[in-house]
Amino acid sequence: MSVLFLILLNVIVPVFFLIGAGAFLHRKFHLDMNTLSKLNNFLLMPAISFVNIYQSKMGGGMIVQIFGFLALQAVSLIIVSTLIAKLAKFDQSLSATFKNSVVLNNSANFGMPVSQLVFHNNPLGLSIQVIVIIFQNLLTYTYGLMNSVSVHTKSAKGAISEFLKNPVIYALLLGFVLQATSINIPLFLWTPIDNIASAFIAIALITLGAQSAYLKITHFPLPLILSLIGRLILSPSIAFLIILMLGLEGTVAQGLFIASSFPTSRNSALFALEYGNHPEYAAQAVLMSTLFSSITVTLVVYLSKILF
Numbered sequence: 001m002s003v004l005f006l007i008l009l010n011v012i013v014p015v016f017f018l019i020g021a022g023a024f025l026h027r028k029f030h031l032d033m034n035t036l037s038k039l040n041n042f043l044l045m046p047a048i049s050f051v052n053i054y055q056s057k058m059g060g061g062m063i064v065q066i067f068g069f070l071a072l073q074a075v076s077l078i079i080v081s082t083l084i085a086k087l088a089k090f091d092q093s094l095s096a097t098f099k100n101s102v103v104l105n106n107s108a109n110f111g112m113p114v115s116q117l118v119f120h121n122n123p124l125g126l127s128i129q130v131i132v133i134i135f136q137n138l139l140t141y142t143y144g145l146m147n148s149v150s151v152h153t154k155s156a157k158g159a160i161s162e163f164l165k166n167p168v169i170y171a172l173l174l175g176f177v178l179q180a181t182s183i184n185i186p187l188f189l190w191t192p193i194d195n196i197a198s199a200f201i202a203i204a205l206i207t208l209g210a211q212s213a214y215l216k217i218t219h220f221p222l223p224l225i226l227s228l229i230g231r232l233i234l235s236p237s238i239a240f241l242i243i244l245m246l247g248l249e250g251t252v253a254q255g256l257f258i259a260s261s262f263p264t265s266r267n268s269a270l271f272a273l274e275y276g277n278h279p280e281y282a283a284q285a286v287l288m289s290t291l292f293s294s295i296t297v298t299l300v301v302y303l304s305k306i307l308f
Helices: 002-031 033-055 061-087 090-105 113-118 124-154 156-164 167-180 185-213 220-244 250-259 266-275 277-306
Strands: none
Touching: 002 113, 002 185, 002 277, 033 124, 033 156, 033 167, 033 185, 033 250, 033 266, 061 090, 061 167, 061 220, 061 250, 061 277, 090 124, 090 220, 090 277, 113 250, 113 277, 124 250, 124 266, 185 250, 185 266, 185 277, 220 250, 250 277, 266 277
């Protein structure tokens, strides 16, 4: 009960406070959604991606092991979500948003606070979550972004062209190069970059709130139900099987099992808004998965202590 209360108080409440602020501001002042979308995609996302990669301290066999697990899990979720979308006969636009809602999770502003609560006396647990965040960044701005832009292009060349227009790709590459070469960024440059990155979570959640300002969820349509099942139930179930298959144990197994249960990434809603792929449904998936994750994540945390 104490874990559930702490997750609700320290993770869910702050998230929904910012979402609520965005909904209130949009209803009162009619915020320009196109401006918010561009601000997120062309300034804030590149900054947070660059900072995460640049500040990461990757290396060692354990990193390879963890990345191997995350790659297996991502491929499994991509295959499962693609099959579900085909069986449900979703159109290409809805299918893209559905797949992103299942494959991409909120490992940063939801996952990190949860990990800090669970592994507050265990640096290894927190380090695992940092690696998960880095992997999710890479997955988001490769698979997730390509998945979104390919809907409105008729050729692979067109999709790749749209993909390469996104500055996040170059922010990630620059972060890798500077981190690998240990180049120090001067303070006069680092300060504004860090300030912009720090603003990402707040502005992204306010944008999500604005997207959701006029949503009326009177029932749960099939795509939303499938998103919730895929992200909150199938994802940790698949992770459990992969952990057993790879023979992972202890803190590594606990950290990866817990990380697999986080709700849908807010970036899936931002991509849906930017590229016009059912943005209301995408916002619903983020909101409802975040709400229900207060139950499912708590259960996964409890099971991780018993199973591993």
